[in-house]
Amino acid sequence: xxLTIQTLAERVLAGDLLTPQQAKELLAAxxxxxxxxxxxxxxxxxxxxxNQVRVCSIVPGRLGGCNQDCxxxxxxxxxxxxxxxxxxxxxDEQILAAAAEAKRKGVPNxxxxxxxxxxxxxxxxxxxxxxxxxxxxxGLGVCMGLGILSDRQMFRLAQAGVVRYNHNLETxxxxxxxxxxxxxxxxxxxxxEAAAAAGLGVCxxxxxxxxxxxxxxxxxxxxxxxxxxxxxxxxxxHPIAGxxxxxxxxxxxxxxxxxxxxxxxxxxTAHLKVAGGRVLNLRxxxxxxxxxxxxxxxxxxxxxxxxxxxxxxxxxxxxxGLTPVAEVLTKEQNANALHPQGVVP
Ligand code: SF4
Numbered sequence: 001x002x003l004t005i006q007t008l009a010e011r012v013l014a015g016d017l018l019t020p021q022q023a024k025e026l027l028a029a030x031x032x033x034x035x036x037x038x039x040x041x042x043x044x045x046x047x048x049x050x051n052q053v054r055v056c057s058i059v060p061g062r063l064g065g066c067n068q069d070c071x072x073x074x075x076x077x078x079x080x081x082x083x084x085x086x087x088x089x090x091x092d093e094q095i096l097a098a099a100a101e102a103k104r105k106g107v108p109n110x111x112x113x114x115x116x117x118x119x120x121x122x123x124x125x126x127x128x129x130x131x132x133x134x135x136x137x138x139g140l141g142v143c144m145g146l147g148i149l150s151d152r153q154m155f156r157l158a159q160a161g162v163v164r165y166n167h168n169l170e171t172x173x174x175x176x177x178x179x180x181x182x183x184x185x186x187x188x189x190x191x192x193e194a195a196a197a198a199g200l201g202v203c204x205x206x207x208x209x210x211x212x213x214x215x216x217x218x219x220x221x222x223x224x225x226x227x228x229x230x231x232x233x234x235x236x237x238h239p240i241a242g243x244x245x246x247x248x249x250x251x252x253x254x255x256x257x258x259x260x261x262x263x264x265x266x267x268x269t270a271h272l273k274v275a276g277g278r279v280l281n282l283r284x285x286x287x288x289x290x291x292x293x294x295x296x297x298x299x300x301x302x303x304x305x306x307x308x309x310x311x312x313x314x315x316x317x318x319x320x321g322l323t324p325v326a327e328v329l330t331k332e333q334n335a336n337a338l339h340p341q342g343v344v345p
Contacts, residue, residue, distance in 0.1 A: 002037075004026070004028075005029050005030065005036045008026050008040075008265065009041075012268050013043065013044060017225070017266075017268070018265055018266055023222070023262070023266055024218065034254060034257065034258055037262075038292050041260070041261035041293035042293065045264060045293045045295060048268055048269050051321060051322050051323050052323050053294075053295055053323065054109070054271055054273070055299050055310070055313065055325075056107060056111060056296070057298070057310065058143075059090065059098040059111070060113055061089065063075065063083065063090075064084050064088055065086050065115060065116070068116070068182040068183060069181055070170070070179060071179045071244040072179065072207055072239075072240070072243060073243065074242075074243065075115040076243070079242045080242040081240050087116065092130055099134050099138055103140055105310040105311065106314060106326070108140065108141055108327060108329075109140060109141035109163075109328060110142060111143035111203075112142070114146045114147060116147055118147045119147060119149070119153075124149075124153055127146070128160040131157075131162050141329035143164040143201075144166070145165065145167060148187050148190075149191060149194065151194045151198070154200060158198040163330060164201035165201070165203065166233065167202070168205050168206050168207070169206050169223060169224065172220045173185045173223065174219065175210075176188075178211065192227050196227070196228060203229065203231040203233060204224060204233070205229075205233035206220050206233075207276070208234065208237065208251060209251040209281075211245075218262070221266040222266065224267065224270070225266060229270060230270060230271065231270065231271040232267060232272050232273060233275045233298065234260060234272060235277055236251055237277060237281075250281050253281065253284075254285075256282055256289075257291075260272060260274065260289055260292035260293055260294055261293050263293065264293025264294075265293075273296035273298060274294045274297055274298070286316070290322060297313060299314075
């Protein structure tokens, strides 16, 4: 048994939060001892979450046509990726149909995600009306990810009953300018703070395998903890032809498991949601994510790449003895969730 990993795990299980220095020690220890890291990450997951796993689905309400330059993204007009350079906006009927499908398959919470840096007030009002229908007529928890919104726009979403806002940091503050130059890390941090201030839950994470160093991964985890996010989407680069990262080497399954486990130690009570790149990069090791500490999955298709069917994912959870949480997220949970250390059950 690796004593460094065990000692740090016992601290986390006792309610302590790891310091950046302890996280570095954990990182070093994990390089030679993935088995122990996974064992303890799984103990931490079980301690804080039992056997429950959250499943959510998203629909790209606006796809493509984005003038930003995120180096991993198929939706930027700056890259020839085969996605139309004119944004495709789904109608109310198309979004409602996708939500009804998710509901029918047992997914309780549904996200509408837009490409682009921001949305107009008129588009926001259309989405707010739709959110009301999804909540009242379909009984779904509604999440949105619409880019960089003003404080006023965030309050409108919260007032309308949207429960959670998705806005990723993507990577560390140091590495961000190597990946995005059209907006700043601070823009992203401010957006997350605006969402939290409006009373929305925050779903914020990033993407791995984009040329970041190990230290960048740790730094992002600590920034997310400081910001008090309740759910951390973890994407693993699926290189898209035409983007600057098209030739990037994909992460190996064991590397991905190690990253998830390190995040479980650093963010013990935040949901870790494995999202884009799960199918391509983890291959046969997909079900191991839960033993690395994952407590949430994005099921169905991702924004621009195919995922797995909800039915297959639900079966995987049942086969593992895990329970998909049927609970619809509510605004009240957000208020309860934000506690002083900024980590959320
Ligand atoms: S990640 Fe979002 S902001 Fe960046 S290019 Fe893609 S759609 Fe645009």
